Amino acid sequence: MHIPDGFLNNNLTVGLLAGSVSMLGYCLxxxxxxxxxxxxxxxxxxxxxxxxxxxxxxxxxxxxxxxxLALIALWVFAFQMFNIPVKSATSAHLLGGVFAAILAGPFAGFAIISFVLITQSLFFSDGGILALGANIFNMAFIGSFLSYYVYKYFSRRSHYPGVFIACFFSVMTASLVCLLELELSDSIMFSTAFKDMMNLHLGMACLETLITLALIKVFRSINGQPNE
Amino acid sequence: MNKKNLVFIIPIFTVLLASLFASKLPDTLETLAINYGFEDKAKKTFSLFSNYSFPFVENHYASTFLAGIIGLCILYILFKITTNVIKSLAK
Incomplete structure (x- = not known):
C-alpha cells in the first residue's frame, strides 16, 4: 500500500506531509x-x-x-519485507499498525510506523519521498493511531474480537482513504475502482489479523507485558 | 538460548526468510495501478538499497538479506538518535 511519488497531486502531497510531520512531532x-x-x-x-x-x-x-519501541519497529520492518501471495498475481504484507499500537500505545504506535515508513522511503525506494505524508497518514494515522481506539472499544470484553475488528478497520479504511487520495489526484475513478480495491485488500486484512494475533502473543511471551 | 535474545533474532530470521521466500508479485496498489493503467505515473526515486537489494552483490538472495539487515540497523540507529534527542530536550 506504499504510494510512490507521482500518483498524488502536489497540493495533496504537501498538505498530508505537513499534517504528518506535525502529528509525528506531537506524538514524540x-x-x-x-x-x-x-x-x-x-x-x-x-x-x-x-x-x-x-x-x-x-x-x-x-x-x-x-x-x-525500537524492537517493535524492527519486527514491523522485518515482517513488512515478507510479501505473501493473496490472489492471483498479487501479494501483500503486514501493515503492523495494530501490532505496534497494541504493544506500545497509539502515540508510540504512530511514531513506530512513521519511522519504518521513513526508513523504507529514504533507503529502499519503498514508497515515495514526497508521498511519505500520504503513506504516514494512511498507515500510521489510520492504520495504527485510529485503529488503536477501535481495538480499545471492541476489546473491553475480550482481546480477540478487538484485534480482529481493528485489523480489518486498519487495512480496509487505509485502502479506502488511499483510493480517495488517488481520486482527488485524478489518478483513478473512485466509483469504478472501489470494488477492486476492497477485493484486493480483503485477503490482506485476513492476513493482517492472523499475523498480528501471532506476533502479539510471541512478542509478549518473549519480552513481557509491555506498557500501553 | 536466552529468551531476551530471541527478540532480536526473530526479525533477523524473518529477513532471512523474506530474502528466500517472499513473493515477487506486485502488491495490492501496484496491481490496481496496472489494472487501471496509471502505473506509468510512478516516478522512480533513487535510494541506496532500491527494491531491497544491496549494491555490488549479484546473488539475489544475499543481496536482499544484506539490504534487510542494513534496514534493521538503520531503524535501530534512528530510534537511538530519537531517544537521545528526546532525552536532551526533556532536560
Whole structure:
C-alpha cells in the first residue's frame, strides 16, 4: 500500500506531509511526557517524595521503554519485507499498525510506523519521498493511531474480537482513504475502482489479523507485558 | 538460548526468510495501478538499497538479506538518535 511519488497531486502531497510531520512531532512529545511521568512515579515509590522535583527525568524504565519501541519497529520492518501471495498475481504484507499500537500505545504506535515508513522511503525506494505524508497518514494515522481506539472499544470484553475488528478497520479504511487520495489526484475513478480495491485488500486484512494475533502473543511471551 | 535474545533474532530470521521466500508479485496498489493503467505515473526515486537489494552483490538472495539487515540497523540507529534527542530536550 506504499504510494510512490507521482500518483498524488502536489497540493495533496504537501498538505498530508505537513499534517504528518506535525502529528509525528506531537506524538514524540506525548511519548516524552509519558516517560517523564512514569519516571517520577517510579521515584515516588522508591525514593522520598521530596526527591521527585530535583530528580525528574528519564529513569532506567524509560530506557527499557525506548528499547521496546525500537524492537517493535524492527519486527514491523522485518515482517513488512515478507510479501505473501493473496490472489492471483498479487501479494501483500503486514501493515503492523495494530501490532505496534497494541504493544506500545497509539502515540508510540504512530511514531513506530512513521519511522519504518521513513526508513523504507529514504533507503529502499519503498514508497515515495514526497508521498511519505500520504503513506504516514494512511498507515500510521489510520492504520495504527485510529485503529488503536477501535481495538480499545471492541476489546473491553475480550482481546480477540478487538484485534480482529481493528485489523480489518486498519487495512480496509487505509485502502479506502488511499483510493480517495488517488481520486482527488485524478489518478483513478473512485466509483469504478472501489470494488477492486476492497477485493484486493480483503485477503490482506485476513492476513493482517492472523499475523498480528501471532506476533502479539510471541512478542509478549518473549519480552513481557509491555506498557500501553 | 536466552529468551531476551530471541527478540532480536526473530526479525533477523524473518529477513532471512523474506530474502528466500517472499513473493515477487506486485502488491495490492501496484496491481490496481496496472489494472487501471496509471502505473506509468510512478516516478522512480533513487535510494541506496532500491527494491531491497544491496549494491555490488549479484546473488539475489544475499543481496536482499544484506539490504534487510542494513534496514534493521538503520531503524535501530534512528530510534537511538530519537531517544537521545528526546532525552536532551526533556532536560
Amino acid at each position: 512529545s506525548k511519548i516524552s511526557k509519558s516517560v517523564t511521568v512514569a519516571s517520577s512515579r517510579v521515584l515516588a515509590n522508591n525514593v522520598s517524595v521530596t526527591g521527585i522535583d530535583s530528580q525528574l527525568g528519564f529513569s532506567e524504565n524509560a530506557n527499557k521503554y525506548f528499547q521496546r
